[in-house]
Amino acid sequence: MNRLQLVDQIKKKSSYLCVGLDTDIEKIPKHLLKADDPVFEFNKQIIDSTRDFCVAYKLNTAFYESLGAKGWESLRKTSEYIPKDCFTIADAKRGDIGNTSSLYARAFFKNMNFDSVTVAPYMGEDSVRPFLEFEGKWVILLIHTSNKGSDDFQTLETRDGKFLYEEVISASQLWATPDQMMYVVGATHEEKFSSIRMQAPDHFFLVPGVGAQGGDLEKVSKAGMNDQCGLLVNSSRAIIYASSGENFADAARKEAQTVQLEMKKLLNEQLR
Numbered sequence: 001m002n003r004l005q006l007v008d009q010i011k012k013k014s015s016y017l018c019v020g021l022d023t024d025i026e027k028i029p030k031h032l033l034k035a036d037d038p039v040f041e042f043n044k045q046i047i048d049s050t051r052d053f054c055v056a057y058k059l060n061t062a063f064y065e066s067l068g069a070k071g072w073e074s075l076r077k078t079s080e081y082i083p084k085d086c087f088t089i090a091d092a093k094r095g096d097i098g099n100t101s102s103l104y105a106r107a108f109f110k111n112m113n114f115d116s117v118t119v120a121p122y123m124g125e126d127s128v129r130p131f132l133e134f135e136g137k138w139v140i141l142l143i144h145t146s147n148k149g150s151d152d153f154q155t156l157e158t159r160d161g162k163f164l165y166e167e168v169i170s171a172s173q174l175w176a177t178p179d180q181m182m183y184v185v186g187a188t189h190e191e192k193f194s195s196i197r198m199q200a201p202d203h204f205f206l207v208p209g210v211g212a213q214g215g216d217l218e219k220v221s222k223a224g225m226n227d228q229c230g231l232l233v234n235s236s237r238a239i240i241y242a243s244s245g246e247n248f249a250d251a252a253r254k255e256a257q258t259v260q261l262e263m264k265k266l267l268n269e270q271l272r
Contacts, residue, residue, distance in 0.1 A: 001115045003179045007228045009055045014264035018056035020236025039074040049253035053260035056087035088115045095120035095127045102130040109134040146186025146209030178202040187215020193223035207233045221266045
């Protein structure tokens, strides 16, 4: 999916919601455990119930890798089931020396046909470059993440008086255009969104941390939007685990719709 197609979906659905399919087999409703592939059955019903209200799905690969070969098969089936009008994210947080990164890129872009993959930039340009060699695919670079330990290194000051994450933004803009690269900016750092947006005015931001982690959708949206929205705000647990009963899909739909309606209001306010 290219940038124009993504922006078109945001406009059509009045939404910039990304649903995170962080599917833990120990948390899904018990009645699904009778299915041949419980994880895929859960994902399938979540997708069916939320697809009208979101523009993207993010699959955290750790939840699938932890199940071995069966988990990888669930991941593949889920990625193929996601509607073509939705942007797909392999949240794999890869990043290694060049030949290893090339194989990671091939796995997610060629073999599983994801639109994008999250990549850690801290081994430098040559660890990111292989992901940029696939036409029509996106790199989503980890910049300022939502976890508590993000300040351990990401906000260290360099000799130029900048934060380390700011140096990464500056350097990475020489590697790829805003049509190839997005940035991960955690919703728990809402006070920094305005300055990050000034530094990267045209890039899309993938924003985790809204919902269960406590990020504020309105504050993030007002500080982080550009003239094409420029945001994909992820919500995982708050939507997919809205209920642990047999009505889990209906509960997820209601939660996704609630978020979408708030996003519609914010889009109308910010982009009018």
